Amino acid sequence: MRRRLIPLANALCVFAAMLLLWQAVLWIFRVPPFMLPSPWAVARAVVARFPALVASLSITAGEAGGGLLASVVAGVLIALIFAQSRWVRRMLYPYTILLQTVPIVAIAPLILMWVGAGAAAVTLIAFIISLAPVIANTTQGLISVDENLVHLFLMHNASPKQLLFKLRLPHAVPSLFVGIRIASGIAVIGAITGELYAGSSQVGQGGLGYSILYASSQLQTDYLFALVLAATVLGFGFFFVVMFLEWYFLHRWHESARAQDAE
Amino acid sequence: MTETFVAPQVEFAGVSKSYADGRLVLDAIDLTVAKGEFVTLLGSSGCGKSTVLKLISGLTSPSAGTIRVDGMTPKNGRETVSYIFQDATLLPWRTVRQNVGLGLELEGVNGDRRREKAAFLLDRVGLGNVGEAYPRELSGGMKMRVSIARALATSPKLLLMDEPFAALDEMTRDRLNEELLRWREEQQWTGIFVTHSVAEAVFLSTRIVVLASNPGRIHSVISVKLPFPRTAALRASPEFGTLALEVSRTLREATLQ
Numbered sequence: 001m002r003r004r005l006i007p008l009a010n011a012l013c014v015f016a017a018m019l020l021l022w023q024a025v026l027w028i029f030r031v032p033p034f035m036l037p038s039p040w041a042v043a044r045a046v047v048a049r050f051p052a053l054v055a056s057l058s059i060t061a062g063e064a065g066g067g068l069l070a071s072v073v074a075g076v077l078i079a080l081i082f083a084q085s086r087w088v089r090r091m092l093y094p095y096t097i098l099l100q101t102v103p104i105v106a107i108a109p110l111i112l113m114w115v116g117a118g119a120a121a122v123t124l125i126a127f128i129i130s131l132a133p134v135i136a137n138t139t140q141g142l143i144s145v146d147e148n149l150v151h152l153f154l155m156h157n158a159s160p161k162q163l164l165f166k167l168r169l170p171h172a173v174p175s176l177f178v179g180i181r182i183a184s185g186i187a188v189i190g191a192i193t194g195e196l197y198a199g200s201s202q203v204g205q206g207g208l209g210y211s212i213l214y215a216s217s218q219l220q221t222d223y224l225f226a227l228v229l230a231a232t233v234l235g236f237g238f239f240f241v242v243m244f245l246e247w248y249f250l251h252r253w254h255e256s257a258r259a260q261d262a263e
Numbered sequence: 264m265t266e267t268f269v270a271p272q273v274e275f276a277g278v279s280k281s282y283a284d285g286r287l288v289l290d291a292i293d294l295t296v297a298k299g300e301f302v303t304l305l306g307s308s309g310c311g312k313s314t315v316l317k318l319i320s321g322l323t324s325p326s327a328g329t330i331r332v333d334g335m336t337p338k339n340g341r342e343t344v345s346y347i348f349q350d351a352t353l354l355p356w357r358t359v360r361q362n363v364g365l366g367l368e369l370e371g372v373n374g375d376r377r378r379e380k381a382a383f384l385l386d387r388v389g390l391g392n393v394g395e396a397y398p399r400e401l402s403g404g405m406k407m408r409v410s411i412a413r414a415l416a417t418s419p420k421l422l423l424m425d426e427p428f429a430a431l432d433e434m435t436r437d438r439l440n441e442e443l444l445r446w447r448e449e450q451q452w453t454g455i456f457v458t459h460s461v462a463e464a465v466f467l468s469t470r471i472v473v474l475a476s477n478p479g480r481i482h483s484v485i486s487v488k489l490p491f492p493r494t495a496a497l498r499a500s501p502e503f504g505t506l507a508l509e510v511s512r513t514l515r516e517a518t519l520q
Contacts (some may be wrong), residue, residue, distance in 0.1 A: 142304045148348045151322050155346050156369040156417070166369070253356045253397045 037222035045222040046229070052211075057230045060207035063119055064191035064238065066172025067126025074127075075134025076181065082135065083168065100132040104190060108197040117198050123206065130183035134176070139221030142168050145149035174254050177246040184238040192231055194218055208234070270334035271321055271422055272298045272453040278328035280314055285366050287478035292328070294472065294481065298420075300448065301454040303468040305461065305510070307518050311479025312457040316423045319455065320346055333420065340421075342370075345414035347424045351406035353398040359409050360385065360394035361450065366417040384412040404435040411443070415450060424456045425436055428463070437495065440466050461514060465507045466493060473510070475517040482517035485510055 019039045025031065026038055033041060046053060059189055078096075082089050108125060131207040153163050195209025206214065208231045215224040273296040280289040280315035288311045296302050304312040316332055317323045321337030332340030346368070353362045362383055372380075386389050388408040398406055407427060414422060428436040440463060447454060458464055464471050468487045475482040489502060497503050 012427060145354060146350075148350065148352045149354070151317075151320075152346065152348070152352055152365075153369065154322060155320055155341055155344065156366045157341060158369045162369055167354070167364075171355070173356070253399060255355075 034219045034221050041222040042229070045226045049223060050224065053226060053230055056206060056208050056211045056227065057234060059119065060188070060191050060195065060209065061234055061237070063122040063207060064126050064187045064234070067191060068124040068130055068180070068187040068238070070123070070127045071131040071134050071183055071187070072180060075131055076138055076176065078135050079138035079142055079172075082139040089139070094130050096135050099128065104129050104193055107198070108194060112198045113149060121198035122191055122194040124188070125198065126187045126190040129190035130187040133182040133186070134179040136173045139180030141172030145171050155179055161204070174250060177242070181239070181242050181246070184242045185220065185235060186232070188235045188238055243263040270331070271295045272300070272333060272457065274331040276329050278318065278325045280311070280318065281326045290478040290480045292481060296453060296455060298453055299451065300469050301456065302470045302472060303458060303464040304459045304472050305458060305464045305514060306474030306479070307459060307476060310474040310476035313425050314479070316346070316455065316457060318423050320423060321345055329448065341421040342504045345417055345419035345422050347410055347422065347427045349426045349429055351398070351410040353409055354405060355398050358395050358397060359390065359401070359482055362398065362409055363412045363416055365413055380416050381412070384416055388412045388442070404431055404439065407431065407439065411446070415446065418450070419452050422452045422454050424454065426459070427459050429458070434462070435480055437498075441453060441466065441493075441495055444491070448492065450477055454461070461507055461511050462498070465503060465510055466498065471510060473513050473517050483513055485513065
């Protein structure tokens with residue numbers, strides 16, 4: 001218990017020190033509030049506009065979550081196709097790299113043109129940007145099954161369906177989670193970036209990205225900081241949800257859980 | 264009682280195997296294993312002993328010659344064959360009990376019957392109390408016991424073993440050798456065992472096939488006429504020592520050829 005509390009206390013000390021430094025900079029250099037608000041002003045903005053903040057947060061969470069969910073479903077299905085043969089992989093793999101390297105800001109205007117502004121466009125952007133890591137990691141998991149395990153299944157005349165559901169898919173779950181962990185981070189970034197371009201045009205219905213744009217145009221810097229804070233909270237939230245799911249599904253049997261036991 | 268013809272458990276007639284690149288792995292193997300025998304294939308690494316097991320199980324096909332398993336082609340004969348690999352090859356996401364039931368599950372045996380059989384076999388291999396544990400919680404020797412229980416669960420007539428105890432320490436290996444013979448007595452399967460350990464070969468076998476390498480071929484066949492049941496005490500007997508020495512000498516000949 002103490003071993004866990006001490007690092008936590010240290011982290012809080014660092015946080016307090018950063019706030020003090022922040023405040024000190026404001027006093028010493030007399031920075032105007034619209035350039036850099038005080039921590040106190042940010043806190044006040046969080047409280048005062050809490051409902052709007054939560055509304056923006058939940059819009060972005062829905063878009064990022066929807067995009068992530070779609071890339072997990074689509075990513076696993078595509079990985080299943082990739083796992084069929086080396087030949088298929090050679091033919092299609094370059095396109096997943098394309099998916100990873102195309103700058104999202106470059107295609108966002110296109111998507112906006114095709115789908116129109118709003119949650120659908122943003123979800124689509126989050127989906128596109130988070131798809132590649134799911135495909136790559138799941139494929140790796142599906143094809144890296146020990147040859148002797150395949151032999152064992154063949155010795156019992158296992159059907160292709162049994163090989164898939166009782167061997168390849170369960171074996172790929174740890175790799176799938178590696179993919180989801182990476183994808184969850186970029187899905188949030190993708191959603192916020194997407195909102196900068198394609199967020200809702202109706203006031204009060206925009207997610208974090210849209211609200212950040214709006215707050216900066218109005219020089220509401222304290223609220224802008226509150227929104228950035230909310231975006232960070234969202235990223236952490238996604239990370240912890242994925243970590244929890246990973247722990248839930250893997251802790252009983254996977255070696256990664258043993259590494260944690262040993263700590 | 265009239266004598267009827269009984270098909271041998273395994274029959275190799277002029278079997279050769281070469282890789283895709285043309286390299287010859289096995290050259291003209293003729294070998295007949297009768298029902299109830301325990302035959303060990305002994306040879307240095309690279310002599311194709313594992314390939315023999317893969318051929319028997321139909322996981323790979325011969326380039327020449329014919330193989331019969333219980334009178335059938337290897338693929339058709341599979342139903343009554345179990346394979347034990349050098350690694351325990353357990354599914355880490357399944358409990359020990361679910362691992363033991365795997366073969367039965369793939370063959371469509373219902374859950375109750377599987378549980379019953381798994382519990383019985385885990386008890387037989389001395390692991391009655393770890394059925395609900397996951398493989399990562401077990402030692403190497405325990406994992407191998409689970410692997411053996413899984414192989415025995417489908418009531419095989421032929422058990423193929425590919426250096427199953429090579430990765431274990433000597434004490435564990437000796438004990439598992441003794442128990443393997445006890446399980447054989449209870450279940451009456453035919454055994455084909457691959458190893459490069461002379462002591463293990465002599466202790467387990469009714470017959471030892473010494474293989475020479477490059478390409479793999481039969482150098483000589485040695486009968487082991489030590490009486491069953493064999494126990495730990497056998498290893499200290501002069502007969503065992505003499506035979507082990509002879510097998511050792513033959514193996515060296517085969518390797519140096």
